[in-house]
Amino acid sequence: xxxxxxxxxxxxxxxxxxxxxxxxxxxxxxxxxxxxxxxxxxxxxxxxxxxxxxxxxxxxxxxxxxxxxxxxxxxxxxxxxxxxxxxxxxxxxxxxxxxxxxxxxxxxxxxxxxxxxxxxxxxxxxxxxxxxxxxxxxxxxxxxxxxxxxxxxxxxxxxxxxxxxxxxxxxxxxxxxxxxxxxxxxxxxxxxxxxxxxxxxxxxxxxxxxxxxxxxxxxxxxxxxxxxxxxxxxxxxxxxxxxxxxxxxxxxxxxxxxxxxxxxxxxxxxxxxxxxxxxxxxxxxxxxxxxxxxxxxxxxxxxxxxxxxxxxxxxxxxxxxxxxxxxxxxxxxxxxxxxxxxxxxxxxxxxxxxxxxxxxxxxxxxxxxxxxxxxxxxxxxxxxxxx
Numbered sequence: 417x418x419x420x421x422x423x424x425x426x427x428x429x430x431x432x433x434x435x436x437x438x439x440x441x442x443x444x445x446x447x448x449x450x451x452x453x454x455x456x457x458x459x460x461x462x463x464x465x466x467x468x469x470x471x472x473x474x475x476x477x478x479x480x481x482x483x484x485x486x487x488x489x490x491x492x493x494x495x496x497x498x499x500x501x502x503x504x505x506x507x508x509x510x511x512x513x514x515x516x517x518x519x520x521x522x523x524x525x526x527x528x529x530x531x532x533x534x535x536x537x538x539x540x541x542x543x544x545x546x547x548x549x550x551x552x553x554x555x556x557x558x559x560x561x562x563x564x565x566x567x568x569x570x571x572x573x574x575x576x577x578x579x580x581x582x583x584x585x586x587x588x589x590x591x592x593x594x595x596x597x598x599x600x601x602x603x604x605x606x607x608x609x610x611x612x613x614x615x616x617x618x619x620x621x622x623x624x625x626x627x628x629x630x631x632x633x634x635x636x637x638x639x640x641x642x643x644x645x646x647x648x649x650x651x652x653x654x655x656x657x658x659x660x661x662x663x664x665x666x667x668x669x670x671x672x673x674x675x676x677x678x679x680x681x682x683x684x685x686x687x688x689x690x691x692x693x694x695x696x697x698x699x700x701x702x703x704x705x706x707x708x709x710x711x712x713x714x715x716x717x718x719x720x721x722x723x724x725x726x727x728x729x730x731x732x733x734x735x736x737x738x739x740x741x742x743x744x745x746x747x748x749x750x751x752x753x754x755x756x757x758x759x760x761x762x763x764x765x766x767x768x769x770x771x772x773x774x775x776x777x778x779x780x781x782x783x784x785x786x787x788x789x790x791x792x793x794x795x796x797x798x799x800x801x802x803x
Contacts, residue, residue, distance in 0.1 A: 456509040457540040463506040463523070464554040467492075467536065470502035471556070480531030481556075487525045513541025514549050528591045532652060535591070581801065587611060587670045596801075597738040600687030602680070603801035606740045608655030611668060633658040633794060650756070654744035657753075657794035660772060663763045669799035676800045678702065678766035678773040685784055688715040688737045702768055707783040714782040716741050717760075739798075741777055747794030761795040 470492045475481055477494040486495070492502040505523070512521035516539035524537040536554040543549050553560050579585065581603035585594045595606040612633060633656040662668040663675050676684070685698045691710045698708055716739045745756035755761075757779075764773040771788040774795060778785070789795075 453513045453541050456513055459509050460538055460540055461544055473501040481527055481534045520551055526591045599737050605799045609797040610655040612656045654742055657747050658797050659794055660791035672802050673799035674802050675765040678764045681764055681775050685712050688712050705787050707785050709783045711782050712784045713777045744796045749790050749792040763795045763797050
């Protein structure tokens with residue numbers, strides 16, 4: 417019987433087959449990892465949707481969102497009826513995906529504005545719908561890009577892009593959010609400051625306004641109890657009326673920001689001036705008082721729906737600057753509140769004897785006015801970015 421040679425794979429053929437199997441295995445592993453990553457991102461978004469629904473049910477029952485302590489209990493339960501809206505608040509799936517840091521792979525809940533709002537920081541590894549990968553926030557209005565600044569990130573870390581003037585700024589002391597605006601060379605808050613570690617009665621405020629005790633301000637605006645709905649509305653709309661102690665001694669603006677000086681207000685007025693004589697209309701001095709310029713007040717004013725009838729309401733170049741001053745009124749030295757809806761008074765950080773320089777607008781004038789008033793008064797504050 418003749419010997420027959422058996423056919424077999426050559427070494428090269430075996431290596432090719434092994435290489436193909438390796439490639440297929442690698443592709444399968446990559447596809448599996450991508451599928452798992454996509455599933456984790458889908459769970460994160462689904463968790464946010466379920467939490468948002470539970471939060472709105474809680475708000476309908478309690479007229480506020482949960483406190484941090486209530487959130488940390490792990491459930492969302494109505495404090496008024498005992499009804500449970502979410503038996504177990506979910507945790508973010510692990511591991512972190514994409515460029516998200518492990519520190520950002522968590523659901524970080526932050527109540528805001530005395531329970532009137534909230535944010536929940538989280539992070540997805542890939543784009544979800546029209547939202548890019550990286551850190552995000554769930555808010556009552558839906559998911560937005562960015563974070564409260566407490567979950568890391570930054571360039572190369574999956575965080576929000578570097579902050580720039582024109583972006584919203586989050587005050588880490590109380591998580592109030594402020595729109596910002598660039599006017600000339602200055603970056604400014606486009607909303608009155610609302611930081612308020614303590615609310616003071618009129619009598620306390622008057623003493624502390626004289627700079628003899630630590631203090632901050634009030635937000636009753638009419639002498640009513642600060643817990644009334646009216647007081648809360650004034651606070652959320654107009655911010656705080658601060659005493660001089662807050663302006664002068666406690667660095668009331670967030671880190672990296674400060675209360676405008678008299679000269680810095682002058683720079684702001686010049687930046688929006690269209691009268692053709694800004695150098696003379698807005699001098700750098702501590703003697704010129706009264707109405708200055710022509711349309712500068714209109715350019716600095718806010719929503720006309722919150723001002724009384726007057727020139728500002730109908731001015732053609734109304735609110736050109738985006739600074740958005742609102743008529744918060746003031747607290748007088750006698751303890752009474754005046755001018756809500758018609759006047760806006762803003763502290764400067766510049767002293768003039770026993771008084772301080774201020775800027776104010778009135779609903780009947782399109783110009784801006786400069787004066788100095790008693791340190792015992794209570795006025796609004798805007799913050800300027802420190803260079």
